[in-house]
Amino acid sequence: MTKSLYGAQEASAIWVYLEQNQGRLTGVSLELVGKARELTDGRSIPLVGVLLGDQVSGLAQEAIAAGADEVRVADHPLLRQYTTDGYTKAFTELILAGKPDILLLGATPNGRDLAGRLAVRLRTGLTADCTDLRLEEDTGLLVGEVTGFGGGILAYIKCPDNRPQMATVRPGVFAVPAPDGARQGKVVSVPVNLAKEDIKVQVLEHVDGQGVDITRAQVLVAAGRGCQGDLALINELASLLDGEVGVSRVPVDEGWASRDRMIGQTGYVTRPKLAIVCGISGAFQFSVGIEKAETIVAINTDAEAPIFEQADYCIVDDMFDVLPPLIEAVKRARGGNGGR
Amino acid sequence: MRPLHIIACVKVVPKPEEIRVDSETWTIQRDGVRSEINPPDMNALEMALALKEQHGGRVTVVAMGPPTFVLYLRLALAMGADEAYLLSDRAFAGADTLATSYTLAQGIRKIGDYDLILCGEESSDGATAQVPPGIAEWLNTAQITYAEDLEVLPGSGMVKARRELTGGYEVIQAPLPCVASVKAGANEPRFMDMERKAWAEAEGPLTVWTATDIDVDPEMIGLPGSPTIVDGVAQAEASERKREFLAGTPEEQAQALVERLRAYL
Numbered sequence: 001m002t003k004s005l006y007g008a009q010e011a012s013a014i015w016v017y018l019e020q021n022q023g024r025l026t027g028v029s030l031e032l033v034g035k036a037r038e039l040t041d042g043r044s045i046p047l048v049g050v051l052l053g054d055q056v057s058g059l060a061q062e063a064i065a066a067g068a069d070e071v072r073v074a075d076h077p078l079l080r081q082y083t084t085d086g087y088t089k090a091f092t093e094l095i096l097a098g099k100p101d102i103l104l105l106g107a108t109p110n111g112r113d114l115a116g117r118l119a120v121r122l123r124t125g126l127t128a129d130c131t132d133l134r135l136e137e138d139t140g141l142l143v144g145e146v147t148g149f150g151g152g153i154l155a156y157i158k159c160p161d162n163r164p165q166m167a168t169v170r171p172g173v174f175a176v177p178a179p180d181g182a183r184q185g186k187v188v189s190v191p192v193n194l195a196k197e198d199i200k201v202q203v204l205e206h207v208d209g210q211g212v213d214i215t216r217a218q219v220l221v222a223a224g225r226g227c228q229g230d231l232a233l234i235n236e237l238a239s240l241l242d243g244e245v246g247v248s249r250v251p252v253d254e255g256w257a258s259r260d261r262m263i264g265q266t267g268y269v270t271r272p273k274l275a276i277v278c279g280i281s282g283a284f285q286f287s288v289g290i291e292k293a294e295t296i297v298a299i300n301t302d303a304e305a306p307i308f309e310q311a312d313y314c315i316v317d318d319m320f321d322v323l324p325p326l327i328e329a330v331k332r333a334r335g336g337n338g339g340r
Numbered sequence: 341m342r343p344l345h346i347i348a349c350v351k352v353v354p355k356p357e358e359i360r361v362d363s364e365t366w367t368i369q370r371d372g373v374r375s376e377i378n379p380p381d382m383n384a385l386e387m388a389l390a391l392k393e394q395h396g397g398r399v400t401v402v403a404m405g406p407p408t409f410v411l412y413l414r415l416a417l418a419m420g421a422d423e424a425y426l427l428s429d430r431a432f433a434g435a436d437t438l439a440t441s442y443t444l445a446q447g448i449r450k451i452g453d454y455d456l457i458l459c460g461e462e463s464s465d466g467a468t469a470q471v472p473p474g475i476a477e478w479l480n481t482a483q484i485t486y487a488e489d490l491e492v493l494p495g496s497g498m499v500k501a502r503r504e505l506t507g508g509y510e511v512i513q514a515p516l517p518c519v520a521s522v523k524a525g526a527n528e529p530r531f532m533d534m535e536r537k538a539w540a541e542a543e544g545p546l547t548v549w550t551a552t553d554i555d556v557d558p559e560m561i562g563l564p565g566s567p568t569i570v571d572g573v574a575q576a577e578a579s580e581r582k583r584e585f586l587a588g589t590p591e592e593q594a595q596a597l598v599e600r601l602r603a604y605l
């Protein structure tokens with residue numbers, strides 16, 4: 001078998017990649033720290049966060065408050081912007097020096113870009129897009145749960161011999177832990193050897209998202225092909241419920257909505273308290289992004305649509321007939337509550 | 341610069357809507373399931389063909405899988421690819437992303453003289469998105485993942501691409517040779533050309549290579565070359581949903597729903 005650059009005997013600790021963008025930690029990094037804390041509890045496994053960037057040590061405390069015992073900070077001007085080359089080289093050196101047993105990364109675009117490259121450089125196994133993580137009772141091996149083909153089966157993946165055992169997890173799969181400002185942890189600054197020639201690519205332009213984060217929404221009103229490009233009622237209901245608008249892939253492909261609102265396998269895994277799903281058939285690539293909702297309402301003209309098998313309250317009707325009275329009924333109910 | 345040589349990597353996957361899980365054995369029923377080229381790989385192939393039209397050069401398609409996949413490679417030839425290679429050997433079976441990216445990279449090395457390697461962003465079945473960065477690492481080239489748009493800058497030996505990020509985007513420039521993964525829906529894949537179809541079926545240049553043809557280390561391919569193992573499968577627990585159908589006119593349904601959702605209002 002392909003041998004990794006170091007073996008299981010030498011390896012220790014769980015490392016979490018603390019992905020930052022323009023000096024802000026991504027939510028999924030904290031979600032992973034929270035989950036890793038849960039995994040290490042009752043076992044004496046150190047939990048280490050790894051920060052790469054330019055003058056980012058200020059973010060370390062946030063990871064410690066979320067549960068990290070230690071944060072290693074690799075600060076370098078050439079790490080100011082994410083590049084595959086720069087981050088892979090710096091991270092590889094950190095890993096070979098520290099020899100983590102487990103390495104967790106968020107499955108963001110750049111997290112996946114880095115994880116895929118790192119895993120091959122380290123000649124190790126990577127379980128992508130896990131929906132759950134646990135440590136095996138007797139061996140302590142990481143077991144990643146992934147949704148198998150078709151969404152109907154779960155597969156459990158292990159990496160017994162190669163190190164680190166790598167896994168990526170999508171944003172929203174785990175909850176962000178409540179920060180504990182009193183937690184103490186070590187912040188260690190590590191040396192970085194990087195030269196301009198190490199980085200083949202050049203970032204010419206970088207534009208951040210507009211800040212819609214549907215993974216944090218408490219209420220989601222979602223629309224699919226059935227809305228025919230008309231999102232007015234969906235917008236109205238969402239704002240009435242202090243929620244966000246989400247969509248299936250079709251409105252994104254059609255240009256009716258931006259990609260940051262897409263729910264599902266290529267979109268986001270969401271965990272709202274309430275999801276109202278209108279004109280969406282319920283393909284599994286969509287459903288994986290909504291199944292963590294506490295309550296799901298489906299409105300669809302087709303009584304046979306798979307979405308109804310995944311919903312708590314089902315309305316077989318035209319969304320354009322149901323939404324206006326629904327908006328009125330919500331207004332009345334809110335009025336009765338004295339509004340909010 | 342010599343004429344551009346673009347290699348498009350394609351995977352053949354079962355059509356998502358046809359996948360059924362056997363409720364007794366919890367395995368995927370593959371019998372009688374129709375397959376297709378992974379949709380984002382079609383976007384990668386289309387991008388390759390469009391770049392060839394713009395800059396000249398040639399497009400080679402490569403896939404890994406059983407001999408039946410030649411059918412799909414002929415489709416790629418009929419769409420406009422110049423040559424196709426299928427890496428096919430029982431020894432490749434059961435590969436995880438490390439072994440798969442290694443095998444494809446060795447195939448690509450053997451094809452040789454590549455400038456740009458295009459893949460789909462992820463497959464509709466595995467959906468790991470890890471193979472393109474893996475190929476880039478094995479070949480020691482630059483990588484551009486999640487490209488929505490990609491230009492070859494004539495004369496400079498560079499490509500410029502717009503990458504999609506969470507909500508935002510980035511424009512990056514990379515030297516050739518380079519591996520790029522193409523976003524699903526980045527373009528409209530063309531239909532096959534009927535005249536080329538006859539040519540592709542009769543004499544399309546299609547080569548099948550086994551493990552010995554592409555100089556792979558037998559320890560690094562297939563199941564034995566894969567550090568990850570499947571340790572078990574289980575049926576996904578359908579979360580308990582009430583599945584209560586609300587009856588009546590839209591007004592009555594709306595009222596009934598609001599009564600049930602009081603806690604959230």
Ligand SMILES: Cc1cc2nc3c(=O)[nH]c(=O)nc-3n(C[C@H](O)[C@H](O)[C@H](O)COP(=O)(O)OP(=O)(O)OC[C@H]3O[C@@H](n4cnc5c(N)ncnc54)[C@H](O)[C@@H]3O)c2cc1C
Nearest residue numbers: 224225226248249264265266267279280281286301302319
């Ligand atoms: C690799 C890959 C990744 C993917 N990732 C995602 C993903 O992340 N997210 C995602 O959503 N999809 C994803 N898809 C696509 C997915 O397979 C489905 O095609 C998509 O979810 C369908 O969207 P839809 O339900 O809006 O449209 P459709 O399947 O066309 O359903 C439209 C529904 O609207 C109903 N309808 C029509 N008119 C009305 C009306 N007036 N009132 C009420 N109901 C009405 C219809 O009965 C129908 O059920 C992916 C596919 C692939 C291959």
